Amino acid sequence: MENLVNPVFTVTRADKERLLGQRGLVVWLYGLSGAGKSTLANELAAALHRAGRLALNLDGDVLRNGLNRGLGFTEQDRMENLRRAAEVARLALETGSVVLCSFITPLNTMRRMVREIIPANDLLDVYVRCSYSTCAARDVKGLYAKAKANTLANFTGKDSAFEEPDATPALLLDTDQWDVTECTRRLVGAVLAKVGA
Ligand code: ADP
Numbered sequence: 001m002e003n004l005v006n007p008v009f010t011v012t013r014a015d016k017e018r019l020l021g022q023r024g025l026v027v028w029l030y031g032l033s034g035a036g037k038s039t040l041a042n043e044l045a046a047a048l049h050r051a052g053r054l055a056l057n058l059d060g061d062v063l064r065n066g067l068n069r070g071l072g073f074t075e076q077d078r079m080e081n082l083r084r085a086a087e088v089a090r091l092a093l094e095t096g097s098v099v100l101c102s103f104i105t106p107l108n109t110m111r112r113m114v115r116e117i118i119p120a121n122d123l124l125d126v127y128v129r130c131s132y133s134t135c136a137a138r139d140v141k142g143l144y145a146k147a148k149a150n151t152l153a154n155f156t157g158k159d160s161a162f163e164e165p166d167a168t169p170a171l172l173l174d175t176d177q178w179d180v181t182e183c184t185r186r187l188v189g190a191v192l193a194k195v196g197a
Helices: 013-020 037-050 060-065 075-093 108-117 132-138 143-148 180-195
Strands: 025-030 055-059 098-102 123-129 171-174
Touching: 025 037, 025 075, 025 180, 037 055, 037 098, 037 180, 055 060, 055 075, 060 075, 075 098, 075 108, 108 123, 123 180, 132 143, 171 180
Parallel strands: 025 098, 025 123, 055 098, 123 171
Antiparallel strands: none
16 A cells, blocks of 8 residues: 555655755754853854755744744643644754754753754754853843743743753853853754764
């Protein structure tokens, strides 16, 4: 019987990777709001572009305004938000792109789900670590002030849990300790080593 679920595509991921001269990879950046995920993903995207590498940015805020509009911040909605993001990343991987995913991904169950969707060989998980107090001092989007005033429900790190990873991430970037230049240097080095420098 014809297999309608898994069609066989004539042009494969390997063909596309050859065309681009790179290896596809999902870089999954996780950490508190304001830890530096989007900033570092942007720096990485610029460095990859300069190096002639094709990349796609998947940003939590952007997806929540489009594909994942309607989802909130309960644990169930966060899981669904991340499941869809990981599935999109997996599809984009088929183009041979480097997929830069910036999502808080607060719980270990969520990180495990990402690892179930993206094959281990294709995933570089990056913990963008920063203390709640530093993120609150930066308060890029004014969310920490709102959380302090109790006008924001389910805020990550306050009334919605953010767990320390229970598995060692491929890369840890401590943005409390290292500046943007140093974090970018480490990130770009790790990614180029995987996709082909
Ligand atoms: P997130 O995407 O994790 O919510 P953003 O990237 O939007 O966080 O904001 C992080 C803020 O912290 C930016 O204003 C950035 O300039 C600042 N920052 C300070 N040090 C660093 C660092 N080492 N890495 C990334 N961002 C940093």
